[in-house]
Amino acid sequence: MSPITRRRIAAFRANRRARVSLWLFSALFVFSLFAELVANDKPLILKFEGEWYLPLVVDYPETEFGGFLPTHTDYLDPFIQEQIEENGWALWPLIPFSYQTLDMHMTRPSPAAPDSRHWLGTDDQGRDVLSRVIYGFRLSVAFALVLTAGSLVMGVFIGGVQGYFGGKVDLVGQRFTEIWSGLPVLFLLIILASFVQPGFWWLLGIMMLFSWLGLVDIVRAEFLRARNLEYVRAAKAMGLPSHLIMWRHVLPNAMVATLTFVPFLFTGAIGTLTALDFLGFGLPPGSPSLGELAAQGKNNLHAPWLGITAFMTLAVMLSLLVFIGEGLRDAFDPRHVQSRHKEVTHG
Amino acid sequence: MAEHSAQQAFAPSSSTLLDVKHLSVGFDGSQVVDNLSFNVKAGETLALVGESGSGKSVSALGVMNLLPDNAQVSGERSLAGTDLASLKRSQWKTILGNQVGFVFQEPMTSLNPLHRVGKQIGETLRLHQSLTGKAARQRARELLEQVRLPRPDELLDAWPHQLSGGQRQRVMIAMAIANQPKLLIADEPTTALDVTVQQEILALLRDLRDQHSMGMLFITHDLNLVRAHADRVCVMYQGQQQESGPVSQVFNHPQSDYTAALLAAEPQGRPKPVGRVQPRLEATRLSVAFARPRAGLFRRQPAPFCGRRAH
Numbered sequence: 001m002s003p004i005t006r007r008r009i010a011a012f013r014a015n016r017r018a019r020v021s022l023w024l025f026s027a028l029f030v031f032s033l034f035a036e037l038v039a040n041d042k043p044l045i046l047k048f049e050g051e052w053y054l055p056l057v058v059d060y061p062e063t064e065f066g067g068f069l070p071t072h073t074d075y076l077d078p079f080i081q082e083q084i085e086e087n088g089w090a091l092w093p094l095i096p097f098s099y100q101t102l103d104m105h106m107t108r109p110s111p112a113a114p115d116s117r118h119w120l121g122t123d124d125q126g127r128d129v130l131s132r133v134i135y136g137f138r139l140s141v142a143f144a145l146v147l148t149a150g151s152l153v154m155g156v157f158i159g160g161v162q163g164y165f166g167g168k169v170d171l172v173g174q175r176f177t178e179i180w181s182g183l184p185v186l187f188l189l190i191i192l193a194s195f196v197q198p199g200f201w202w203l204l205g206i207m208m209l210f211s212w213l214g215l216v217d218i219v220r221a222e223f224l225r226a227r228n229l230e231y232v233r234a235a236k237a238m239g240l241p242s243h244l245i246m247w248r249h250v251l252p253n254a255m256v257a258t259l260t261f262v263p264f265l266f267t268g269a270i271g272t273l274t275a276l277d278f279l280g281f282g283l284p285p286g287s288p289s290l291g292e293l294a295a296q297g298k299n300n301l302h303a304p305w306l307g308i309t310a311f312m313t314l315a316v317m318l319s320l321l322v323f324i325g326e327g328l329r330d331a332f333d334p335r336h337v338q339s340r341h342k343e344v345t346h347g
Numbered sequence: 348m349a350e351h352s353a354q355q356a357f358a359p360s361s362s363t364l365l366d367v368k369h370l371s372v373g374f375d376g377s378q379v380v381d382n383l384s385f386n387v388k389a390g391e392t393l394a395l396v397g398e399s400g401s402g403k404s405v406s407a408l409g410v411m412n413l414l415p416d417n418a419q420v421s422g423e424r425s426l427a428g429t430d431l432a433s434l435k436r437s438q439w440k441t442i443l444g445n446q447v448g449f450v451f452q453e454p455m456t457s458l459n460p461l462h463r464v465g466k467q468i469g470e471t472l473r474l475h476q477s478l479t480g481k482a483a484r485q486r487a488r489e490l491l492e493q494v495r496l497p498r499p500d501e502l503l504d505a506w507p508h509q510l511s512g513g514q515r516q517r518v519m520i521a522m523a524i525a526n527q528p529k530l531l532i533a534d535e536p537t538t539a540l541d542v543t544v545q546q547e548i549l550a551l552l553r554d555l556r557d558q559h560s561m562g563m564l565f566i567t568h569d570l571n572l573v574r575a576h577a578d579r580v581c582v583m584y585q586g587q588q589q590e591s592g593p594v595s596q597v598f599n600h601p602q603s604d605y606t607a608a609l610l611a612a613e614p615q616g617r618p619k620p621v622g623r624v625q626p627r628l629e630a631t632r633l634s635v636a637f638a639r640p641r642a643g644l645f646r647r648q649p650a651p652f653c654g655r656r657a658h
Contacts, residue, residue: 002461003506167416230456237413237451238471238522239443248470252461 011331018327025320032138039131041101042075043090050088076105095119097128099135099288111296111303121305123296129306133313135288140317143204144269148262150208155215156251156258162216163223164246170220181213186275193281203282207272211265218261222254256332263325267318274314290314362388364562365410365530370422372402372409372586380406380586383422387530387562392553394565394577394594396609402586403566407532411447412439427529445475448523450552452535454516458507464491465503468522475526490521494551513544517551524555531556532564537572549576570613574598582606 013019037044042055048065061070066083073080076096084090097103103118103126110126112118120129162173189198189206196202226232227250235245276282277291278298290310297307365387372380380402387393395403409420410431424431426446434442451457458467468487472478478486484503491499494517507515516536523531533552537545553576556563565577573580574594581591582605589603601607 004461230451230453231459233413234449234451234457234519234522235459235470237411237443237449238474239440239445240470240474241440244474248462249459252459 008331012327015327015330017323018330021320021323021327025317025324028137028317028320029141032134032141035134035138036098038093039095039097039099039128039134040093041096041098043084043092045091046084047088047090048084076101076103078105095128095131095134097131099132100127100286101131102126103128111300111306113303114305120309121303123293123306124300124303129293129309132288132293133290133309136290136293137313137317139200139283139288140270140273140290143200143273144266147204147207147211147269148266150204151211151215151265152258152262154208155212156219156254158212159216159219160223160246160251160254163220164227164242164250166224166227170224173216174220177213177216180210183210185210185272189276190279190281197284198282199284200287203273203276207269211269214265214268215258215261218257219254222257223250226250226253260325260329260332263321263328267321267325270314270318270321362390364389364427365564366423366425367406367410368423370406370410370420370424372405372414372421373419375417378586380409383581383583383586383588385581385588385591387564389529389562390556390560391578392556392563392565392576394567394573394580395583396567396570396573396580397583398568398609400585401583403568403583404534406583407534407564407566411443411449411532413443441475444471444528445526446529448526448528448531450516450519450523450531450533450536452538454512454519454539457519458510458515460507462507463503464505464507464510464518467507468503468518468525471522471525486525487521490525491518493524493555494518494521496521512540513548516540516544516548520548520551520555524559524561527559528561530562530564532566534566535568536565538567538569545572552576570598570610582609 031038036056040056044056046053046055053060053064055073055075060073062068062073062080063070065073065080066087067073067080075081075084075090097118103122106112106117106122106126110122111124112122112126114121118128118130120133123129123132158173158177162170185207189203192198192202192206198206223246232245232249235249240248273282274289274291274294277289278295279291280295282291283289290313293306294310294314297303297310300306363386367386368384370380370383371378383402383406385393385395395406397403405414405418408414409418410424412420412431412434414420420432422432426442429442431442458464462470465484465487468490469478469483472483472486476486487503488499491502496502496514496517502510502514502518507518510518520536531552536552537548540548549572552563552565555561565573567573577594579592580594580597582589582597582603584605589605590597590601597606598610601610
């Protein structure tokens with residue numbers, strides 16, 4: 001690892017708020033990766049009449065547990081639960097509801113306020129809010145991760161080619177970028193949503209078409225600067241082909257400015273996905289989505305737990321990401337690093 | 348001029364390494380170099396001399412196809428019998444870095460700050476000789492020894508910022524000669540270095556030239572260096588060739604007015620010592636302090652200025 005990288009890591013670690021945010025966010029994300037084990041409407045392990053069952057992996061018909069019809073087992077059915085209790089035992093997840101489980105056996109009307117059965121209450125269709133938040137968090141972060149990675153590749157490639165070759169390539173590229181960025185993304189998405197039922201990958205693809213635009217300017221500027229540096233000219237005189245010069249000599253220098261931008265791209269992606277879901281043009285109905293939860297909060301003002309949960313989840317998630325982004329930006333800022341460095345050598 | 352062409356005609360063509368005839372370079376219609384002819388023989392140094400903006404570097408880059416796309420280069424140019432003007436893009440790769448090595452003016456910025464020295468030398472070895480891993484490292488070490496750098500093993504793993512200007516220029520020279528080129532183009536290789544280092548670098552270049560019997564194209568504006576280190580000289584002014592010939596002939600009997608003026612413009616004598624005068628600016632016990640912001644709910648304590656920790 002180069003000393004510059006090590007110094008940057010040290011600068012990031014010295015920033016307590018960013019460090020704590022990174023730990024918290026990573027912990028939350030890893031936790032949400034195991035959402036199926038935390039919030040599910042099937043027991044993790046089941047012992048029935050001396051036999052072991054794994055309902056999470058295998059789909060058992062109800063007749064296995066003393067039911068009358070060979071349908072999928074509804075483990076929340078009081079009759080089945082009684083059978084299981086009499087003839088064995090079941091280990092349930094912490095939250096016995098998945099994100100799309102409709103709680104049919106509730107005594108109160110939906111949306112129901114938080115109680116011991118539903119810790120954050122239910123939404124207006126009788127689904128557990130906490131479970132939906134966990135799954136929704138995972139979906140949002142996964143979406144933003146893929147989108148950020150994709151736009152990073154596209155933005156760096158397009159900006160790099162424009163900046164490195166300059167001239168006509170740059171001119172045509174810049175004009176195209178300007179026209180392209182003039183397209184209203186939200187309206188386009190709404191129009192497209194009326195043609196196709198956008199799923200996860202559809203939305204990702206459409207948003208990928210536009211999210212790289214922000215990166216192009218930064219990468220292009222860095223490449224424009226670097227193409228005239230002495231060592232790039234020296235590499236050219238050495239006969240190194242263009243793609244290797246760009247990859248080995250120009251890109252590492254452009255990465256600083258680019259990486260600084262990435263956390264904000266990430267928060268932007270989460271924000272856009274939430275906005276689309278809120279408007280009803282995002283993920284298909286039934287998907288665990290924070291925007292849909294916020295929309296339910298708006299439609300059910302008498303059930304404040306919906307709106308408050310959606311708000312708190314988004315606020316915490318986006319704040320953590322912004323703090324991490326700030327820490328990264330400071331760590332990559334050469335002036336900031338230098339002052340830290342002085343402190344180390346003389347202190 | 349007549350003398351020059353006569354000399355060219357008598358020169359045995361087998362030893363002529365780089366032959367450039369009637370070279371012209373223009374950018375978007377404006378002519379920068381006009382009708383320049385010179386040649387470099389194996390084992391000798393040709394100096395291309397002229398003031399800033401006279402087209403020395405542009406000529407060298409133009410010959411080697413290193414100018415941007417909007418440059419128009421015309422004229423005959425051949426390297427060791429290969430016609431350079433008709434080369435395709437892919438064929439240039441076997442010439443650049445392989446048969447022709449470059450040393451540039453700015454050693455401080457000619458090395459990529461993000462790669463170790465060994466890796467940067469290894470890059471050219473890998474490209475032209477397909478040397479990788481241990482073999483490349485061994486060869487890079489030999490090259491560092493050839494350019495007389497101390498502690499080559501340590502320097503292979505050093506970062507460019509850990510090297511002085513002279514050391515970096517030696518690394519650049521090591522990279523330039525890595526593939527045993529026939530021709531070395533040194534574009535003001537010592538301008539950014541101080542005088543004692545200048546002499547060492549130029550002596551090194553001359554020794555390497557003799558060892559590998561390379562031809563050297565030495566671009567400079569410093570007439571003293573030309574007198575001491577070049578065999579022949581070609582003087583340029585505003586893109587035009589003024590004069591060319593052996594160093595002693597050009598320096599002792601300049602044919603063109605510009606060369607004569609250039610030689611006469613060399614500073615002579617020493618500056619007068621400054622006598623006893625009152626100082627214009629004095630500072631004693633100077634210190635500078637700023638009020639620092641204190642840490643709060645939304646603000647971190649900034650790092651101290653001088654490295655002294657706040658107690």
